[in-house]
Amino acid sequence: MIKLIAENNRIKKILNIKNIEINTKKVLIDNKNEKIVVLEDETLELKDNLSQNELTILDLRNIESENNQDNLFNIESINSLEKINNQNNQTIIDLRAESEEQQQIILDLRRKEQILRSGLTSTANENIKQQDQVKILNLQLEELKKQLASISTLLDESEKRDLEQKARIADLGSRLNTALAQRVKELSEYRSEFFGKLREVIGSREDIKIIGDRFVFQSEVLFESGEANIGIEGQRQLAKLSVAIQDLIDQIPTEINWILRIDGHTDTIPIRNSRFQSNWELSAARAISVVEFLTRTGIPANRLAATGRGEFMPLDTEKSEEAYKKNRRIEIKLTES
Known part of the structure; x- marks a missing residue:
């Protein structure tokens, strides 16, 4: 019984720890999702900028002959923006992968939680079953105590009768021994008389x-x-x-x-x-x-x-x-x- 209660408490502690871990993971995922939203907004903004830049490039190309130095600068800016855009896209992909991984961890934790809850329910049911068995055993023990008390009473009565019978047997044995001794004495007397007569007859x-x-x-x-x-x-x-x-x-x-x-x-x-x-x-x-x-x-x-x-x-x-x-x-x- 004590072992079952200890096991039950241990499982509850594990569940509490897992719930804390799940909540922590949820906070992390929410933070990641917020970052993804921010990055997506930034990406949209960058795309808008890219569009603006592309228009600017067209305009710059039209005036390329007029200002080659400005055109080169704009090209470098576009390349930088494209590079940043590519980095942002990769970050979004990484964050989504990490989010999926976190989601899988949450699913695994929930499965473990379900298993632990199932084990806890099974342990509780087994505990109830054993408590019922203990009650039955206690009832049987009480019945055995009553039977033992009855048997003890019968044994006392039997011992009393046995003592009385032993006393009667001892008395009968004494009387029988007395009677046998008397018979032996009488037979010895007849034996002596018998041998005496035989000696007289045979010489x-x-x-x-x-x-x-x-x-x-x-x-x-x-x-x-x-x-x-x-x-x-x-x-x-x-x-x-x-x-x-x-x-x-x-x-x-x-x-x-x-x-x-x-x-x-x-x-x-x-x-x-x-x-x-x-x-x-x-x-x-x-x-x-x-x-x-x-x-x-x-x-x-x-x-x-x-x-x-x-x-x-x-x-x-x-x-x-x-x-x-x-x-x-x-x-x-x-x-x-």
Whole structure:
């Protein structure tokens, strides 16, 4: 906006200067024209004089014989007058040429004046247009301020609701953690009772152990080497396990969401036979065989899960037959689903 006003003032100053130049030129032209008129009058007068002189010459020629000296003088006067006349004519021609040049300068100045006036009008129109745009932008800015104020109010309300929800969530989380802790405690109690019953049913055997929260069968108790079919002795031990589980099912409250997870593990010796291409497949197949057997003995399928762990979770990392035997196992864990 400031730039447009400055440009407008600059153009006005230029126009004033040009108008002064035009007026000055006009005065000069008027002076020249006055001189031309004077010279034309003088020329007419000289022409009259020339005519008079020509008559005088005729008269002088008639009396040439009488006064040659006067005749020569008159001839020189005529020549001088003709020379002056020629000079005056040339001056008139020069003044007319200069007048035409001045007229062309005036025309050029008027064209420039018209261009400047047109630019000034265009600048003024652009200025008005930009002022209108500024008004529109100010209206839009006011509207945005109103919207921002509305959004700020909504944000404040949202933050307030968010704080209230966080408080409720924290309360619910605390209550949920308390409930979960209670469920974990209850499940731990049933797990301890479960392991106790399993120990009573199966008895004290080196190849069946309780490690932490898991009941561990050495694979040799249930399977032949490289196989996933449960042997007779393995079926006998799993049947005892099934009886203990079914006794415990009736005691666990229905609101406790529990599951019996069966994990199959192998040693690190690679296997490749007609049935299994990897220890992953062997460990998964053995876990599934245990789950299928327990299902057939009456354990609900939705309380069982089979997982193949391959050789990737060893109990012993040594490279010995004793370590390999320890790592080949089936783990049974009572946990939350």
